[in-house]
Amino acid sequence: MAADGGHHPEHAPRFAERAPDALNNPQLRRNFRRAMDGLMAKRAAQFPDPAYWAELRARGAAVKARALAKLPDLLERLETNLTANGVQVHWAETTEEANAIVLGILQQAGARTVIKGKSMVSEEMHLNAHLERHGITAVESDLGEYIIQLAGETPSHIVMPCIHKNKAEISDLFAEKIPDQPRTDDVDELTAAARRVLRERFANADAGISGVNFAVAETGTLVLIENEGNGRLSTTLPPLHIAVTGIEKVVEFLDDVPPLLALLTRSATGQPITTYVNMISGPRKAGEKDGPTAVHLVLLDAGRSRVYQDVELADTLRCIRCAACMNHCPVYTRVGGHTYNAIYPGPIGKILTPQLQGLDAAGDQPHASTLCNACAEVCPVKIPIPDLLVRLRREAVRPTETPATHLPVVKDGGAERSWKESLVWAGWRLVYTRPLLYRMVTRALAWGGNWVPASAPLMRDWTKARARPRFKPRTLHDLARERGYLNEVPK
């Protein structure tokens, strides 16, 4: 439920205000419905044996849970082993710090153009805009990211960023933005056009920037998965590679990668494996003929260490970013990613965004859910998303405190508290604990409840997104008595 009017004056429109636009856009809904149906079917085909799925995901969940239990230790081991391999490791508490680190590395190298592999953490940083402001051009090279960069949009899905667009829209966009590019509905021709443009960008880039899927502490290895080869190009062809990642991506052993990889690609796109699994353990060594001569890793916190403080909420950090939760979400499928107005949309976003940005900025997100449990059923690392949605709804009105600091466990805990809602619940409790009062109130509502106008205080808030309640002329007690149910008095 939205808080009192005027409580969030500075906010961009919230989920409930944005949703009608998407719901009333039949093309958008067709694009998402079609894409989500396809992704669900492909994923299901990859897990034909329920027993094996249960075994594999139990392993995957345990691998991530174990890594989180040792998180500070593993981050130090990762740093030690990466440094020994020649990778320079940087730490950033905020996205601003991470941007400053990346910009500093690029400026020191005299870099003017950057080619980027797909990275949601770089979206979280708004890195491209930051570099642009300092005269550095960053070009997205994942086809989907390239398309939305051309369109000046943001990703609407964390795995398939331009899933909201159909090929006619993309054809128009390419014809407008790429010189000498005719309109075409042929996907191969559109893909070839992007290849032609981006190949020159790769060849001339001064640096490549990528994300990370798994960072292996044991060996100091960054594991990146992709289908297109743009990730390999971004991390191999330019003389400088900067990887950015959240601190939760670390795993302990190389042996931890196979089960997570098997879960990730099957859950994400219904593939047994992606075309490329790119494991980077250092810069170009003496005698090697290609690869960047310098590799940097930026470890970003940006609220994750706060999420880590609460043992229940920290399950959020197990996420391997497969997007299966959004593909299976009845809400996401109907409104699409942009309605969430957040970097991470869908169910995982609904628990992650309020924790990273605070419940004041994103406290409405946990309510954009029917708690149908589809996300929890498909999550490959068993994140109990519905439980955490309910937990965050509670934190937004009745925050728990961190014992050491007496601060709310979740940033801006209590931000959604509303006097109207509190009043309703207090009234409800009063009436339901006093039998005489209960009888009086239900009788009064049965007699005159339907005369209360929809514009009345409280009723207005309720009917904003719901049908007006109709009161029956006879109360439940009346009906029960009529049928001969006896009032059982407990002994």
Place this chain on the structure above:
Amino acid sequence: MSTASNTARANILGRLKAAPGRPGPDLPPWTPPTYADKLARFRQMAEANHAEIHDVTASNWPQRLATLLNNRGLRNLMIAPGTPRGDALVQAAAQGVPLPPLVPYDQSVEALKDALVHQVDAGLTGTRGAIAETGTLILWPTAQEPRLLSLLPPLHIAVLEEDTLHDTLAAAVRDQGWAAAGMPTNALLISGPSKTSDIEQTLAYGVHGPKELIILLVKKGE
């Protein structure tokens, strides 16, 4: 590392270490699949990944390769001199096998960039084995056989010995002792040619990397 980064490091690790402890679970058992006929599984999955497999022998593969390349009308083939496969092709060409001109990857990428990005039609690499479960090639690029050889040319040809198949990635990591041996600068798993389905979930090949992947499967003892 800068002062700011040092401060961030201390603060992040400080917060994580101050958090309530939590027991790390024991890993529940997980039995990756095994295949009675690894080769059959590999073939099925690699072809599903859109790779083209040709059965060859240790002696006839340069000739078979010449036929494949000439049928496609390719202008040249980039090789890795100093590797057994690269040297075998140089020798075969000298003996009259009708291979297209061989371009050696014998200098740094900076010197060869234009050729690599624009001119080379095909690249040939060896493999360090393969994975039956997913039809995947394992490549560990080396100083002699650089990383971009399997990436920039529109056609990637990989030579695979049939007795180097592993059931799964888990088995390959374990049996080849990856963690203990120390990881190379770059280790790769390759499953088919470059592809995308970012436009309306329609598959298109060769978006950035090779459009085609040919696997020359060297049969044992022939």
